[in-house]
Amino acid sequence: MRLSRLASVVAALGASALLISGCSSSSGGGTTSASPSDQVLRIAMTEPGADVVKVWQQVKSEYEAAHPGWTVQYNFQNDDIYSTVGLPSLLSGGNAPDIYFEWSGNRLQTRVADGYAASIGDQLKAKGVTDKYVDGAFGGTTVDGKTVMLPLAKDVSNVIWYNKDIFAKLGLTAPTTWAEFDALNAKLKAAGITPYAMGNKDLWPAGNWNAHVLSRIVGEQAYADALNMKSPIDSADWVAAMDKMKQIHDSGWINDSVNSISDNEGYTLFFTGKAAMTPIGSWLVDVRNGQSPNFNMDWFNLPPIDGGKGNQQSVMGVSTGLVVNAKSAKIDQAIDYFSVLSGDDIQKAFVKAGGSSLSKAGAASGLNPLSERLLKLIETAPEIVSPPDTGYNLKVADALNTATSAILGGAMSSQDALTQAQQKIDALK
Amino acid sequence: MKPNRGWTPYLFVLPAFLVFAVAILLPVLATFGLSFTRWDGSGPLKFKGIANYTRALHDSVYISSYWHVLIYVVATIVLEVLLGLLLAGAVSARPGTTFYRVAFFIPVMLPLVVIAVLWSFVLNPDFGLLNAGLDAVGLGGWKRVWLGDPNTALLAISVISGWIFAGFYMAIFYAGFARIPKDIIESARLDGAGEWTIFRRMKVPLVRGITEIAVLLCVTGGIQVFDLVFVLTNGGPYNTTEVPTTYLVKTVFRDQDVGYGSALAVILTVVIALIGLLYSRLRRKTSDVEF
Numbered sequence: 001m002r003l004s005r006l007a008s009v010v011a012a013l014g015a016s017a018l019l020i021s022g023c024s025s026s027s028g029g030g031t032t033s034a035s036p037s038d039q040v041l042r043i044a045m046t047e048p049g050a051d052v053v054k055v056w057q058q059v060k061s062e063y064e065a066a067h068p069g070w071t072v073q074y075n076f077q078n079d080d081i082y083s084t085v086g087l088p089s090l091l092s093g094g095n096a097p098d099i100y101f102e103w104s105g106n107r108l109q110t111r112v113a114d115g116y117a118a119s120i121g122d123q124l125k126a127k128g129v130t131d132k133y134v135d136g137a138f139g140g141t142t143v144d145g146k147t148v149m150l151p152l153a154k155d156v157s158n159v160i161w162y163n164k165d166i167f168a169k170l171g172l173t174a175p176t177t178w179a180e181f182d183a184l185n186a187k188l189k190a191a192g193i194t195p196y197a198m199g200n201k202d203l204w205p206a207g208n209w210n211a212h213v214l215s216r217i218v219g220e221q222a223y224a225d226a227l228n229m230k231s232p233i234d235s236a237d238w239v240a241a242m243d244k245m246k247q248i249h250d251s252g253w254i255n256d257s258v259n260s261i262s263d264n265e266g267y268t269l270f271f272t273g274k275a276a277m278t279p280i281g282s283w284l285v286d287v288r289n290g291q292s293p294n295f296n297m298d299w300f301n302l303p304p305i306d307g308g309k310g311n312q313q314s315v316m317g318v319s320t321g322l323v324v325n326a327k328s329a330k331i332d333q334a335i336d337y338f339s340v341l342s343g344d345d346i347q348k349a350f351v352k353a354g355g356s357s358l359s360k361a362g363a364a365s366g367l368n369p370l371s372e373r374l375l376k377l378i379e380t381a382p383e384i385v386s387p388p389d390t391g392y393n394l395k396v397a398d399a400l401n402t403a404t405s406a407i408l409g410g411a412m413s414s415q416d417a418l419t420q421a422q423q424k425i426d427a428l429k
Numbered sequence: 430m431k432p433n434r435g436w437t438p439y440l441f442v443l444p445a446f447l448v449f450a451v452a453i454l455l456p457v458l459a460t461f462g463l464s465f466t467r468w469d470g471s472g473p474l475k476f477k478g479i480a481n482y483t484r485a486l487h488d489s490v491y492i493s494s495y496w497h498v499l500i501y502v503v504a505t506i507v508l509e510v511l512l513g514l515l516l517a518g519a520v521s522a523r524p525g526t527t528f529y530r531v532a533f534f535i536p537v538m539l540p541l542v543v544i545a546v547l548w549s550f551v552l553n554p555d556f557g558l559l560n561a562g563l564d565a566v567g568l569g570g571w572k573r574v575w576l577g578d579p580n581t582a583l584l585a586i587s588v589i590s591g592w593i594f595a596g597f598y599m600a601i602f603y604a605g606f607a608r609i610p611k612d613i614i615e616s617a618r619l620d621g622a623g624e625w626t627i628f629r630r631m632k633v634p635l636v637r638g639i640t641e642i643a644v645l646l647c648v649t650g651g652i653q654v655f656d657l658v659f660v661l662t663n664g665g666p667y668n669t670t671e672v673p674t675t676y677l678v679k680t681v682f683r684d685q686d687v688g689y690g691s692a693l694a695v696i697l698t699v700v701i702a703l704i705g706l707l708y709s710r711l712r713r714k715t716s717d718v719e720f
Contacts, residue, residue, distance in 0.1 A: 084682040088470030114472030201663055257554040259666040260577025269555060394684040406667040411579060420489075427487050 036329045039070045041337060044090050045101035045322070046083070047076040049286075051353035058349060063340045070333065091116055091325070098328040099337065102149060104140035104319040105391035111323060112143045118326040121147030123335040132342045136379050137358035140319030149321035150338050153356040154378045156282040157387045158208045158316040164296040166193060166276045174300035181303045185253045188276050195253040197275030199266025206258065206408055207401030208387045209279040210245050212302050212316040215385045217241035219309035223385065227392040229425055233400065234418035237309075242414035244305075245407045259409045271295050282374045286354070289368075299370065301377060315381035318390050399424040457698075464692035469685045481692035491693060494671045495700070501587055501672065502651035508591025510643050513598025518628040520599070521606040530603065533596035541593070545660035548589045552576050552661075576662050579669035586657055586670060598643050605636035645708050652701055673697045 041063070048056070053076065060072040075097065077086045082101070090097050102108055102117075111117040124130045124147065130138070133151065141149035167173065170191055175181040185195040200206040215223040218237045225231040226238065248254050255261075255269060263280070264287075270278040271292040278284070288295050304312035322341075324334040340346065347362030356371070357363060367375060378384065388397035402424075403417035412420070464482070467475040485491055516533055520526040536544060551558045554574040563571050575585045609632060617627050633640070655674040658664065664671035664679065677697065681690030 084685070085470070088685060091471040110469060110472070114469070116471065201665060203665070255555065256574050257577055260554060260574050260582075260662070265553070265555075274555065395686070398679075398684070402667055405665065409577065409579075409666050411667055423489065427484060427489070 036333075041070060041072045041099070041330055041333050042075065042095060042097045043072060043099045043322075043337075044075040044077070044082070044087060044097035046079045049354060052350065052355040055346065055349045055353050055355065059337075059341050059346055062343070062346070063337050066340065067333070067336065072337070096325060096327065098325050098330045099322050099334050100325065101152070102321065102323045103390045104149065104321070105386045106393060107390060108141075108149060108323070109143050112146075112148055115326055116323070117143070117148040118324040118328075118331055118334075119146040119148055120150070120324050120331075120335060120338075123331075124150065124338065127335055127339045129335075129338050129342045132344075132347075132359050132361070134358055134360055134363050134379065139384070141321055149319070149323050150341070151319055151321040151358045153320050154317055154358065154375065155320065156315060156317045156374045156378050157390075158212050158279055158281055159299040159301050159374070159377075160277050160279050161270065161284055161297050161299045162277045163270065163273060163275075164298050166273065174298070175303045178303050178305045182247075185248075185251065189251065189253060194255055194275040195277055196248065197255050197266050197269035197278050198258050198280075199261040199263045199269075200258050200405055200408065201260060201262045203398065203401035203405055204387070204389050205263050205266065205280060206245075206404050207389065207397065208281070208316060210242075210404040211388050211400070212314070212385060213244050213305070214238065214241045215316075216302065216305045216308045216310040216312060216314060217244070220311065220314065220383055220385060222309065224392075227388060227396050227400070229393070229396060229429060232422055233425060234415070234422040238418055239414045242403070242407060242418060245404060246414050249408050249410045254408060259405050267291065270297075282371065285368055285370050285374075289354070297370075299374070310385075311383035313381070314383035314385050315378050316385045316387060317378045317381070318387060393428070395428050396425055460691045460694050462691075463688055464695045466688040466691075468687045470681075470687045474688075477688065481689045482696070484689060485692055485696055490668050490671055491673070491676055493668065494673045494676050497583060497670060498652055498654065498672045500583055501590070501654060502648050504584070504587035505590050505594070505651050506644060506647050508587055509594040510598050510640070510647050512591055512595040513600075513643070514602050514633065514640070516595060516599040517602030517606060518624075518632060521603055521632070522624045522628070530599070533599050535596070536593040537597045537600075539593075541656040542660055544589070544593055545657050549576070549661055552585060577666050579666055582662050582666060582670045586661055589661070590654070590657060594647075598647075601639060601643055602636060605639040606632050609635050641712050645705070648708065649701055649705060652697075652704070673700075 047053075056074060060074070063072050064070060075090065083103075087100060087102075090100070102111060108117065121130075121142075129150070137151045137154075138147060140154070141147055141151050162174070166188075170187065170193075172184055172187065175184050188195040198205055198209075211223070218226075218241055222231065222237065226233040232238075255266075255275060258266075261269075266278060267280070267284065267287050268291070269275055271288065284297075288297060301313075301315060322338070324331055328334065342359055344359070344361035347357040347359040348365040350357045351362045351365045351367055354368075356367070356375070357365075358375075363375065366372075386392065388400050399421040403412075403421040406412040406417045406420075407414060411417075463474075465477060465479070467477045467481075520530050520533075552575040554560055554572070554577065557575075559575065560572045563569060573581050575581050614627060614631065617631055622630070653674060654672055655678070658670055658672050658675050659678070662670045664675045673693065674697070677690055677693045680686050680693060684690075
């Protein structure tokens with residue numbers, strides 16, 4: 001009797017599972033149809049600063065003026081919420097966005113695979129949008145040879161920021177070789193100054209930094225292959241590369257609190273002179289402008305590593321942009337919106353508001369000097385390396401970033417940390 | 430009196446059932462269903478059979494998260510229930526302890542996230558109150574990266590949890606002690622028993638039923654701990670404070686692996702249910718004296 005009841009329950013639950021599967025499969029695309037059900041263009045993105053929001057409102061006004069009867073509806077969300085639960089919920093829910101913000105790499109590939117990214121290259125060319133952008137702006141916006149994203153920005157995910165006052169006081173200059181870099185760290189330590197400040201509680205800050213070092217040493221292809229689970233992550237090359245991070249811990253070159261504080265707390269340590277350098281991305285300019293506008297800082301790219309198999313001038317970076325939902329019935333309207341968005345005055349307004357622009361007009365309108373050099377760095381980079389958490393499988397990225405954090409915390413040897421990471425990756429296969 | 434129509438009683442139950450179905454039953458069934466799939470939260474679902482469950486059994490981080498939560502539960506039984514019991518004994522031993530009762534209970538009323546943020550400032554290794562205090566009293570050698578050291582992070586979280594919830598259990602035990610007839614306590618005092626003896630030999634045995642419930646609450650609540658760990662360490666350093674709930678949230682929301690996360694949720698639910706069941710079986714009948 002009990003067994004038959006149990007069987008009934010299991011059958012009912014199984015049926016419900018299939019029902020859910022069936023429902024979700026058929027309705028996975030949100031509400032889309034062959035012809036627009038309304039005249040609202042829905043756009044979802046991460047929340048920019050207040051001044052930049054005003055420019056987005058200007059785009060909306062210009063689009064609505066040029067397309068009577070149509071309305072643009074923005075959905076701005078906090079970065080973390082948007083990138084995790086926000087966008088997937090919007091895409092699979094009712095009134096899915098017609099246009100949405102996305103990062104290049106693995107995320108963009110997933111959207112294409114799931115049928116949420118329309119190929120828009122031909123339409124952008126036909127409307128003259130492509131010609132308005134600087135050379136290389138569309139790098140990272142293609143998947144399988146098709147352009148699926150209008151670029152908004154190219155973020156350098158990791159350079160070494162330094163405190164110019166401390167460097168000037170100690171007579172230090174930006175290193176051009178890894179040997180000079182080591183010597184620089186040693187001089188700072190000898191002067192009683194912690195070379196690096198970093199808040200790595202969320203794993204990605206040190207994860208990005210180390211990934212750049214690793215790619216320089218093992219080579220970009222080997223780096224990509226390992227993160228794509230095509231080759232082991234615990235080979236001798238990787239262990240030797242990981243020892244660079246171990247040296248940083250063993251030499252006491254980084255704050256003891258590295259794994260217990262957030263990235264923002266790490267920035268604070270840097271801005272308050274508790275350390276001479278912080279390895280982080282281009283967004284530090286905005287953080288500095290908000291938190292400590294008079295702080296005197298500059299940056300240099302990771303110095304070349306002798307014997308490294310990768311391109312020693314590589315840059316770690318990621319493209320961001322807007323994607324047109326392939327399931328939307330408003331693709332033509334979305335392209336029209338992009339046409340308005342890429343207008344010269346609009347792009348200049350973005351730059352003036354503190355945002356970024358990859359259009360020719362925007363780039364020529366005078367970015368912050370630090371940002372302008374960063375943009376130049378990524379535009380002219382001979383090789384762009386994707387950060388683990390945006391370019392690759394998130395679980396694999398987590399395994400590598402956790403290994404990095406264990407080494408920076410002095411908890412494991414390079415070999416042990418990578419062996420543990422490999423075990424986690426093996427479990428995913 | 431019998432209803433005119435056979436289905437009338439069901440109509441009365443219907444509103445409550447609908448609320449239950451929408452808020453509890455459907456999400457539970459959906460989670461169970463999704464646990465057999467591979468789904469990133471927006472793309473198509475792929476049926477994977479029991480692959481997610483097999484994967485969970487080989488997931489070292491997930492398995493170690495149960496060890497962490499076990500350590501946390503054991504620590505909080507001491508730091509919350511036992512300490513709460515002792516506090517209740519102290520504040521019930523003499524009159525005029527209202528201030529202390531309120532003071533001990535205040536942390537319970539604050540949102541957990543607020544407390545976690547406050548404590549993260551206290552424990553901050555660079556400018557935190559604790560390390561600065563140790564320096565000030567000449568104990569600089571004891572300074573630690575409290576939340577960044579695998580040897581202290583989980584302990585620090587347990588201590589904070591104890592600081593919050595000891596007051597809660599104190600209130601429960603205090604209410605239990607208040608129900609014990611005063612004449613029993615008075616006669617013990619007349620017989621020469623001290624307050625500690627009365628507490629140990631009389632009060633504690635007389636609230637045994639409450640103690641069992643308190644331990645059950647502590648155990649089941651401990652397994653579900655999330656806010657404190659999420660804000661203070663986010664499972665770090667190197668997954669050494671990872672508990673099932675933080676890992677589950679990372680799997681679903683960060684990794685967008687909804688199918689696998691659902692399987693982890695189902696396993697966690699089963700574990701909690703089994704512990705509750707086991708506990709109720711082990712619980713001795715407390716029929717001797719009930720207050």
